[in-house]
Amino acid sequence: MQYSKPNNDSLHKVIAHYLPAAQAAGCFSALEGLSGGSLHFKIGEREYTARRQLSSPLPGVSLKRHYRALTRLSAGIGPTPVCLADGWLIVEWLAGEVKSEPACARALGSLLYHLHRQHCFGWRICLLPLLEYYWQNASPARRTPYWLRRLKSMKHSGEPKPLRLAPVHMDVHAGNLVHQHNEIKLIDWEYAGDADIALELAATLAANNINGDELLHAYAGFSKIDLKTLQRQVTRWRAWVMMLMASWYECRWRQTQDRTFLTLADEAWSLLRATNQ
Structure with missing residues (x-):
């Protein structure tokens, strides 16, 4: 399902603050996954993923640790983090193919x-x-x-x-x-x-x-x-x-x-x- 604006005011504010170019309308879509709570959006030619903190997180799992892990990695392993604010983690979208079978x-x-x-x-x-x-x-x-x-x-x-x-x-x-x-x-x-x-x-x-x-x-x-x-x-x-x-x-x-x-x-x-x- 796609919609022209994020349905969460807090996400809209985070995007407006950290990605000022997003004042123009973007395209948002839900991402599938066992945990849920992610959105994919595009601003101009750049794409991002926004993940919200789950209301019932499991122990040892938090957006703060997720963000800290990404900031500690060298380039070439994971996505580049953009920000962590108001219960949302935004990272740059990794373009490529997600295959049904694992790598060799x-x-x-x-x-x-x-x-x-x-x-x-x-x-x-x-x-x-x-x-x-x-x-x-x-x-x-x-x-x-x-x-x-x-x-x-x-x-x-x-x-x-x-x-x-x-x-x-x-x-x-x-x-x-x-x-x-x-x-x-x-x-x-x-x-x-x-x-x-x-x-x-x-x-x-x-x-x-x-x-x-x-x-x-x-x-x-x-x-x-x-x-x-x-x-x-x-x-x-x-x-x-x-x-x-x-x-x-x-x-x-x-x-x-x-x-x-x-x-x-x-x-x-x-x-x-x-x-x-």
């Missing part, structure tokens, strides 16, 4: 290696507080004994010790990859933070239909990390990632009542059980 293993490994070489953002990603939040805020009818046992087991064992701490995106999938000529860039940085590179790789493998051996082999070559060491560390994180995905879907199901999340949660629980960890 070598290209994806190169992108992640380049990201992980950046300076740390300054805030750690800790999964246990997230898992506990998702459990507490899921539908009571969906809280199974299996889920509780796994959560208690993970609390007892603790998170794996990082192999290498680095800035991570934590939502790498085909829909967040913009292909531009011979390079790939990442959008949607709301889950970014500092974490183990193996956690990022485990999450990327879980979210994409790609050859895991090829991705890890490519990444190990770029980073000069022993392949077997990297594989073992990614394996340690696999159950954590599946638990995180299943729990997130459960929480979003209760918030939105969108049955898409229910289907995704059931699939994630099945994969988690299949890990036999």
Whole structure:
């Protein structure tokens, strides 16, 4: 659906202040996504994305961190931030193709290696507080004994010790990859933070239909990390990632009542059980 003016007065004021050329009529359209709350608009020949703060944000997710992450990245990885004001984050639109299939293993490994070489953002990603939040805020009818046992087991064992701490995106999938000529860039940085590179790789493998051996082999070559060491560390994180995905879907199901999340949660629980960890 398109409309000639943004339907939110606060966004209109932010655009008028930070992008004065927008006084002329622009074209605004809603962007699709699991989280929602984004608009795409064009001013002259330049295009932008505006994202609003969700009314019920998840822990560890905020426009402030999203904006800070983008300001800390070097050019060539993500979109250029414009401003963060009055509950809206505006970034420059990344022109390119978003494909239905993920990038090849070598290209994806190169992108992640380049990201992980950046300076740390300054805030750690800790999964246990997230898992506990998702459990507490899921539908009571969906809280199974299996889920509780796994959560208690993970609390007892603790998170794996990082192999290498680095800035991570934590939502790498085909829909967040913009292909531009011979390079790939990442959008949607709301889950970014500092974490183990193996956690990022485990999450990327879980979210994409790609050859895991090829991705890890490519990444190990770029980073000069022993392949077997990297594989073992990614394996340690696999159950954590599946638990995180299943729990997130459960929480979003209760918030939105969108049955898409229910289907995704059931699939994630099945994969988690299949890990036999």
